[in-house]
């Protein structure tokens with residue numbers, strides 16, 4: 001039995017099961033205050049899908065400058081070169097560290113786009129009833145929530161390189177505008193994942209078979 | 213304000229509901245190190261930590277020391293053409309800021325320094341009040357803040373970033389690992405133990421027997 005059907009709600013902060021206001025049935029949107037921790041307890045996360053979409057669209061837009069703008073500028077006595085995420089990957093690939101190239105490419109390019117597409121798919125599926133099993137969708141959400149943070153890797157690498165390589169006379173590394181765009185994209189996609197309520201996937205689970 | 217979950221206060225203390233699929237379960241006792249999983253989707257509902265609060269307090273103290281060392285000494289020292297260059301984490305943040313990359317500087321400062329530090333300090337205070345059996349008025353707000361901040365602390369990602377920079381920089385110059393590098397490695401290991409400790413046991417109304425000891 002679902003907590004919602006029983007007129008109960010679980011506090012997502014302390015996991016206390018609280019009584020819903022009124023008769024407890026239906027989608028009563030008013031939050032109750034958790035008696036144990038004081039957090040607002042909603043039956044489902046407030047405006048979950050609208051917030052998820054808003055953060056996702058913002059993240060998808062930032063994905064473009066994050067990958068096109070230079071994240072790092074290397075200056076030596078003789079020349080200055082701008083590096084994007086992709087040129088950094090290419091550098092590792094050609095200079096004999098293919099495993100690092102694969103690592104950076106995965107966390108910086110593959111993970112963000114996979115996360116955005118997967119969350120968009122989940123938000124689309126959660127909108128209306130469907131006949132499919134909710135198990136793989138729930139698992140997809142858990143994975144997406146877990147891996148997103150690793151996309152910050154390149155932002156940290158750029159920050160550390162820029163902080164350390166300061167040989168004023170002959171070589172300096174500075175961060176480029178792509179680093180901020182990239183970091184903002186990661187933050188927005190993490191906010192999108194936090195806003196999504198996986199319980200929405202299960203609300204439709206098996207419903208079409210119940211002949212309602 | 214330490215409300216006790218009992219009959220008639222609007223809670224069902226002997227029930228648990230899955231945060232991922234909303235399935236209701238009747239709570240049952242689990243042994244230390246055990247976890248209860250949702251029968252429908254397999255998500256962990258609750259678990260009993262293997263380590264006692266006083267053990268965790270020792271781990272958090274060690275992590276705080278590692279954090280201080282990691283931020284006091286240079287992470288890496290570079291030598292090229294007889295010139296030395298070195299930086300701490302906060303030095304790197306300052307460099308980003310002065311180069312005009314303020315948003316990136318703020319992001320790194322928060323996720324790699326402020327949030328992890330707040331996490332450790334808040335957990336230290338909370339565990340201390342659990343082991344001494346006295347809960348200050350700030351207990352609940354502090355624990356809520358800790359849970360809200362935790363996903364945004366990214367020391368383990370920073371650690372991987374340090375290793376990647378180490379490899380990248382070793383192509384350009386002689387790289388000598390600094391004291392802080394070893395401190396970061398220790399901090400990452402200690403944080404793995406800290407993050408596996410389920411914060412929700414700290415919401416229990418009465419400190420369990422092991423804590424009182």
Ligand SMILES: [Zn+2]
Pocket residue numbers: 011012013014015016034035036037038039
């Ligand atoms: Zn609560």
Ligand SMILES: [Zn+2]
Pocket residue numbers: 230231232233234235250251252253254255
């Ligand atoms: Zn479940």
